[in-house]
Amino acid sequence: MKNQTVLNAIRKICKGQPVKVTSQGKTITVQARRKLRDLQREIRLTGKVEDGFLQIPLPEARVSVLTKDSTVVVDSASMTRVYGANMRLIGAYYVALVNGGEKEYLVRAQMKGYDDVWQRVPITNLTKEEVTIPALKMHRMRKVDLDEVLVTATRIKFFYRGDTLIYDATAFRMPEGSMLDDLIRQLPGVTMNNDGEIFVNGRKIDELLLGSRSFFGGNKKVLMQNLPYYTVKHLKVYEKQTDMSEALGYDVEPRKYVMDVNLKEEYSKGYIANVEAAAGTENRWLGRAFALRFTDRTRLTLLGNANNVNETRHIGESGHWTPNNMPRSIMTTHSAAAEIAYYAKGDKLKETLRAEFTSQTDEQTLRQRREQFLPSSTPTSLTESFSRQGNRRLSLHNTLSLKDPTWIYTDAVFEYVQRDGSSHSDFEQWDDSLTATLRSAGINEGITWRGQMNVQGAFNLGENQRVTFITIVEHNEEALQQSTAYKQTLFSQGQVTRNLYNADDISNRKTWGSANISYRRELGNRFNFHISDNLSYTSERNHDYLYHPDTLLLVSQLDALAAITDPHNSYNSYGQITQNSIGASLYRTDTYRYSDDNPFTIQYDRFKIGISAPVRQERLSYQRGALDTLASQTTLFLNASASFRIMTRDGKHDIRFNVSHDRQAASLMDRITFRDDSQPLVVKLGNPNLNGQVTSRLSGNFYPGYANQQRYHLSISFDYHHRDVAQAVTYAPVTGVYTYQPMNVCGAYTANTALYFIRTFGEKRFWTMSTSADASLHHDKDHAMLAGETESHVNTVNTLTLHDESFIQYERSTLNLRATGDFSWRHSEGRMFDFAVLNVLDYRYGLTARYTLPKINTTLAADATMYSRRGYGSTELNSDDFLLNASISQPFLKDRLFARLESFDLLHQLNTTQYMVNAQGRIETWYRSLPHYVMLHLIWHFNKNPKKK
Template sequence: MLCTAESSFAQNVTVSGSVEDEFLGTALGDVHLSLHESDSTMIKDSLYCTSYMDRHGNLTAYQYQTSFAPQENRTYFIRAVKGGYGDVWMPFTVTDKGKNLNLPAIKMRRMLEKALDEVVVKATKVKMFYKGDTLVYDATAFKMPQGSMLDALIRQMPGVTMNDAGEIFVNGRKVDELMLNSRSFFKGNRKVMLENLPYYTVKDIKVYDRQSDMSRALGYDVGGKSYVMDVNLKQEYNRGYIANVEGALGTKDRWLARAFLLGFTDHWRFTLLGNLNNVNESRHIGESGNWTPATMPKNMLTTRSVAGEIDYHGKDGIVKNTLTASYTSTTDVCESRSRYEQFLEGVTPVSQTESFNSSGNRRWEVRDEFMLTKPFYLRVTPEFNYSKTNNRFNSMFDQWTDTLTASQRTRGFGEGKAWNGNIEASGVFNIGKNQKYLNLYVKAEHTGNDFESAQRYNTTQYVNNQQTVQHNADDISNRTTSGLASADFNMKLFKGVDMKLGERLFLYNTETHDYLYHPDTLVLASQIDALSAVTDFNNSYDSRTNVTENMVSISFSGKGQYKSMPNSPLTIEYQRWSVGVNVPIRHESLDYQRGALDTLARQNTLFVNASASFRDVSDDGKLDFRAHASFNQRGAMLSDRITYRDDSQPLIIKLGNPDLKGFITSNFGMDFYNKKGKNQQQWHAGASADFYHRQTAQSVSYNAETGVYTYKPVNVRGAYMLKAKFDISRAIDRNRYWMWQTNADATLNHNVDYAMLTGMTESEKNVVNTLTLHDGAYIQYNKGALNVRATGDIRWRHSEGRMYDFDKLDAFDFQYGLSARYTIPVLNTTISIDGNMYSRRGYSSGELNSDDFVMNASISQPLFKGKLIARVEAFDLLHQLSSTRYEVNAQGHTETWYRSLPHYVMVHLVYHWNKDMNRLKHIH
């Protein structure tokens, strides 16, 4: 079988050889052979092999052959792997690109085995180990209930955490991409694979820094590597198809139906999936341990979607193409209550809002990616999407200080459509020798959206006992066209130092039409006959923005290397240091017309931005230190610098600021990874600092008599955020049944803003320091069919302000609980249960200071040899769970409650099947 290959601009060389038993000197068959770079990067996963038999069926020779385009005078490796034998790495060097190579026989040595009389030894599979710079998780070592998907497996892997958005972290480092058999999957949409790929199909999961396709095409490393998690399927699932169908019904009118089909041939991969549900929940009982009020879904979401992907990899990976299409329809219902307390000296305005919002969205999307790696690197990606939206909402707002100041009741609806089309292309060309190359990139994009909305405001101001009713109808349209072209020239400056020169041109044009009308009833603008008679010209505008930006850049970098294993001939190369500077020169113009205001504003900026990084890896690759720093500047938004007044909403006024300046920020960070511990111990520590030397904030002026807020963008200085984190995981016992893990972090947010009372001559500078300390930990016992995990999590937020009447704020969230999963032998019945206590203290809203005990349970039974899974799930048996959010900044603090998915019981039926095409083997 031929697999994906690295390509270059040199001509192909054919490499051949044979495999023998070192002791017997006889042919050795059924050996897996692969081709690798000198740093162990895989070029070909499986080499073409031929078995020769005599007339009695005995193996007489086992020979391999492969063709690839090498770099001259560069060392490569053939790797041979066979069960019961030690791995062999055979080096060879291509000195003449016009000559084929016949290598000496690969000699494989059988591993020593000792028989122990009257002693039964049962091996414990190692769940994780390092192979060079690759962290490998053996999926077969994890005992998961039948019917489990990939996400359940990943949550059990030591050192791995995963949030509800599907973001994966390994030892504190975020995974850039989740891949399937070393190939991208569904545009990087992790949830598709996580929720649909059965765990039993997975052989192992590898985590490593992946060389880019561009680097593979050039034949040497260029740019940075991406940190990937590579899911590798078992051999029997690499050719054929896998399919799942699931249906479920529950109480509270809950329902779910979904299907998944994944098919493989030697060069093609087909994926088709459909999903219909009103559950909005992907966590699993007894597995995730993260059923916290803060992470509960904040809405009632109904989803109807279908998507498909066709992926083609040609011979030797020279041509690749991926076509993806999808349709998604959602209905989203959100109900919330929010309490906001503003920080002002001498007075503390408090507001409370209750809102209900229902929205719908339909989206169509199609995308194609074509890639060519020979005779040069070329990537072309066209994409188009179209969506239609609608929404209905109503809210109740009350504002008070010592007494009730203002109230507002709002209801409305809206509808709109949006579309986007873009195409991007990149090409890379070697220029002579010595690793010089030119990288070209172009992108063109057009976006349009149209939106109409209608609102009815019923406002009462109690100081002057005034009540008003106002109807708004908004008509908003936007058209944006942009283009980007860049060129980078890369070369080796001298030994160990690379240089990169870059040039980028960016063009941008956008036209906006935003008009407000005041009809006498709740109606959309398109339904009004005489628009001019009800137009609010002071709150309506037309604008046209043009941007031209030219950026030049230069950077230098150096490389380091380390051994994959102490006595291994393989070395791993990495970027040891880099420094770079970029200079964006930007010209902006804004033609703006609003009521009597008709102006043409311009802004020209030139900035110097810089970045640097350093990395040092120990000789054995077990210790890894990384540091980075950056300094960045950018201009203010030109639309914020227009002198305008927007009072389209009662109780809210928005102003522009012609004196507004741009942003200046700097960032520093460092991380240290240690993989040297015993019992699979690995730990990571990191720290970062973000300094906002100048940024834009919305200054707030509050009128205590009318309850009106006035917002104006202003510059603030001196804000910063400091972060530190530490995470460690380790097996406790020698058999690795017991595992513990902790993830601790601390954040200090020094927030700066401005606020003032109406009538004051200048804004008061508000400074609030919020310290957040958090630690989450678990201890787990996992042996065979039994998994028990005890969890604990605590988060403390302490806020102090510099105002004389600022009351210190202390909010605690803490959780502790237990989850368990057990599969009954013979019956294969799996019972899962988790119970957690969630407690909150220090909230201003008394109803949020509570203790909520949340219990979930499920039971599943495989039928028909595991092809059919029946499962019953019960969520929130005690009816305790809701969703909350707590935020503090320099202007105030907000506490928000959301209605969550109600408790329910659900019955699932899941059917799995697959067909293995690899059983049809031919012996040559």
């Protein structure tokens, strides 16, 4: 090329080629352009448009796509409307096809009455066929002329958005002073037990989140009892990906079923604080404080609590004041806790440090009646006891989670506990006449500490492959001293009395570690293969030295221990367990979408089959009196599981089946030949012929789609125990001594079925009805024999339980009325010739009411319930108890100060009972519960938001 500069010559040569020629000084650069197929490749841009304040869809919006030089590429993107329950619009999604050659696009949303919204969309990954754009949030113009209209609306309490159930917290009229737990109890389809476990349409919530983030280590009660209801905007229920799945970009673990508490915008940053003080009759008192400070990146939580009222239920809020779930002790608690959390942008890094201290005293009084099912005999024992247990616990917890560039999780825990206690009891053993009595008194004290370190990680290994690892190390130690004085009297051969003092020095040291590595690969056609190996090691040292002093003293207070040692009931043991388990599974994924026009799909496991082969080696060195042995056992089992899930393409119906077969080895300690008669009237034996457990499980669940303001859930399950371990009992009528020994039983099973149904009806949906019915059949087997017999008898008892809990509720504005009913019938039949058929019936019915007077905002609440019991062996338990509770509350100082006067059990009727039947006998237990009392609460709320810049 004559008369051409080098630069121009190169440009002519490269003309038409996918390269770019540039020069800087004497340097000429030839750079390859993106491939032509990349320039021609179409990319789908998707997103949604909504009102930025109301968060409602805006399907009338016009969405355009432009290049960065403002050239219009797509004038009006196609818009898809997504509908939920009752054809309520829950989403407006747009789709636009653009050329992959551009590095960046601009998306614009326009609508009459709204300001334009722009969103920059960088194209950074040409291999992706779809780019999801953050929601375009449009805001109304500052000045818009509107015609005058009168609008009357009824707020919808809950609706579905895709696979998410959303409760609108602002649609519930709650009394001032209510907390999050009060609100949750009012949600349609939601139940909550006394342990704080939440169930939505019969399915248990795995975690309660605040703003899509874990709160206080997953402690639901801390959040529910301290967060004011008025700060909540939405409660969302959905299946959430785990952090590992989010980091790797696909589901690698089962999703968690969560309830996500979303705060109103004005409470999403700043401070929230509550202080409560209460005093009542019967020397009842309470004080607690809660403070929460949070931003987008940090969260600080402080709380303190002191009370002697171990009661969290609220008058007029639920129908759970049943005798069997009343508090079973009088507990005094002093506690303080703090948590600080940091979140990097996009939650790619999360770190949480939590410290807790609790001092607690628990006093329990009980009376128990127990019948033993034996051939030609039904011995009955009566027990009355009192115990006081105190403990002081310090806990430190630090977690760190990293999601980018790979997933790393660490968890460090340290706990320290001091305990002390005392007890006394009176025991009587009856056959045809009084056989024996036993009086006892005891004291104890001990220290326990534990440290644990958990490190987990996962990363993608090339395309469609993944490796995960888990390493856990834990060490704990316990030192316990206890002393008991016994006075035993036998009446079978005259009246013989024996006094005995036991002092125990107990120690346990345990070190445990586990390492797991797994590999997963996609096989194509949505099939996946997963293999894992888990190696664990456990080392444990125990000793229990028993001494017989001549008075009630702890071991640390005794001298000359060798002279008072009981060698036959003292032991040393050192055990080691090494287990390696290899597992493999094959599964296939599938997808569904809530609308044919909805571009977004949801992935789930359609079926999964898996096997695991644990190899377990155990060694135990055991010394007790003249017994000094070294035992070992090696076991290899093959466990299997399978699951199958059917989802309709629109996601409206969900059917799930699970089946598993599991084998476990018997405890090597239980297989040692030993005899422990340290406690009067009780002897414990080992069993060298003991085998392990073999269990098969089958379960199924049906979740039909939500329609016509109703929903139901059907479940079934069946557990079959091919072989199980039970504590066989031998009874000596002459001495009243019970001898216990682990033995195998075969053929026990349990079958369950349950139906949950809820429906909202009426033109304005003021009415709600719900029923939760379940039935279970328990085929129980156990061993029992009389002293002198050469062979134990296998007792078989079938117990059929029918249960139903229903309510119908009317709620309009601040008026809430609920009629409740509940019955539980247990029918037990034994295959022993002298077994009397048992029919026990517990039922209740009642009414709860709550109303807030307009203008003055005074809230009145009451619940009245009749509890009835029939068929108990103890006549004092066959009773009718009428429970009446009432409260009145009033807000002051613009709802910042709140006063509530409560009265529990106005008629002094309620106590706590528990009933149990199995193949060995039946047990009826009465517990002392909180006394009736009246209490006045004063609660102060405070919140502060940062000033807008």
